[in-house]
Amino acid sequence: MDRTFDIIIIGGGPAGYSAALYAARGGMDTLLIEKMAPGGQMTLTGDIDNYPGYDDGIDGFTLGMKMQAGAERFGAATEYAEVISVDFGSEIKRIKTNNGEFCARAIIVAVGANPGELGVRGEKEYLGSGVHYCAHCDGRFYKDKTVAVVGGGNSAVTDAIYLSKLVNKLYLIHRRAELRATKVYHNALFNCDNVEFLWNSTVESISMEEDDKHINVKSVLDNSISSVPCDGVFISIGRRPATDIFKGLLELDKNGYIIADETTRTNIEGVFAAGDVRTKELRQVVTAASDGAVAAHYAMEYISQYFNK
Amino acid sequence: MSVLSVNKENFDSVKNSEKTVLLDFYADWCGPCRMVAPIVEQIAQENPQYLVAKVNVDDNPELAKAYGVVSIPTLIVMKNGEVAQKAIGAKPKAQILEMLEQND
Structure with missing residues (x-):
């Protein structure tokens, strides 16, 4: 041996x-x-x-x-x-x-x-071409575009704050009605005026085709599904x-x-x-x-x- | 051989290469890119049968766009000027070598 x-x-x-x-x-x-x-x-x-x-x-x-x-x-x-x-x-x-x-x-x-995965349709297919797990690596490709960040913990919120400075519009999608992130991050995020919060929501599927870029978001309150147009999605769910x-x-x-x-x-x-x-x-x-x-x-x-x- | 730094001026050396090409799209500020850089360097040193090249996406946004790179690092294996395989994110050495061998 x-x-x-x-x-x-x-x-x-x-x-x-x-x-x-x-x-x-x-x-x-x-x-x-x-x-x-x-x-x-x-x-x-x-x-x-x-x-x-x-x-x-x-x-x-x-x-x-x-x-x-x-x-x-x-x-x-x-x-x-x-x-x-x-x-x-x-x-x-x-x-x-x-x-x-x-x-x-x-x-x-x-x-x-x-990084945790959502396990939804489109997540694997569009990995690296619309679906991302590293905001600091890939955020710059979305300058002046629309992105979604999924999650409500520290990493999701810091990712959202970072991305909001680059992008035109950002959706934060979180399955609860409030952030799980440490308080120190809350104000910084709430002060970003290009961030729209989609509370009580989960991602149902992702499509990042050239002519059809959107995610389907499901409300956990009434199970309704809405289509959110965005150029990329950053997943940060722990x-x-x-x-x-x-x-x-x-x-x-x-x-x-x-x-x-x-x-x-x-x-x-x-x-x-x-x-x-x-x-x-x-x-x-x-x-x-x-x-x-x-x-x-x-x-x-x-x-x-x-x-x- | 060392890693060839390419831009749109000398990109023909990649396009017209008779060797199988490993192309590393990276940026200096990206952690996983810096993780994979020494591995790519080693592969270049140890495997003269391949052409190993890197593209700085900050300096060459046109090349990044042409190859649909919106995530870095992206590793692309090219054969006869065409994309044979594409991998997103830092990969261990064995996995990158496997990509090259499969397409050689």
Whole structure:
């Protein structure tokens, strides 16, 4: 068998690289497996204003690179590969990727979450040609046009505020009668005079044909359907944890998040869950980073108890 | 080989390429574009059998429009000047290579 790492971390967002930093700095032989590039969901946002220490804000991509560099400074290695399956059945845990198999004494799962999908007709067909999940990436293609934003949480509202400065007209479609977003965003959004709110409404279907661009919106009050003309729709209805490969192994809640308390311990000894993938109240870059440190701490404690290291 | 930066003046090198082309539509301020950029760079270095090129959509809105790009990054595989496959968003290296191999 190949080299056995002390700790393997799956996922290179803020939780993953914070765990890698603490583990490597704690003398652990540490590998982080990331499928694409550091940063995770941070790279989908514009500037991050609420990560302490950056008084002018910092863009998510740069922060991700800095976090990776910080962990690598103490010897943590990054393997770019996609995890296909995991085997947590014995003391030494195995991870199969599209670039070989890796094993370790302890595992920290920090795979994060992906943007949630509506699951309506037209959503897949028009992906990238009218249907978008990253306002900061694609908003500029809708300068002086009409767009819809779906959702009422923090990310939907910040997306809407950002887009309203570019577009001619913006519809905010939300299934409730009021925003779920933190109060600090409300005024900024209500002050945008080109925003029209479609409360108590859900998206029924999307059509983005060249000569027929509209979405069908359904009222949750009376089930009536109306057609809303728009050039593009930005979907921002929360996130879905990327936990498919752990189904049947790790205990998940009904939304797919890995059940673990503040110690980040999962139902399997030696496996920890950190960051957005864990059941928790507040999902932020700073709480993900915090989880990473905690997970590394308990992983190191586990290793010293069970492997006398 | 390195990644060829293309604009409408030198776009013929893409259109007339005998090699299968990977075309990366990007912008400097887009996080996922910056994620995929080093992967595209690696693919160019390691696979001289392909022509790997990138289009800055801010500088080349006409090219973005001509290829229907309203989402970045968009990765397009071209064969004999025609679009063979189009993928929206950052993709892992293996997936991009697979797109190229399928159309080679």
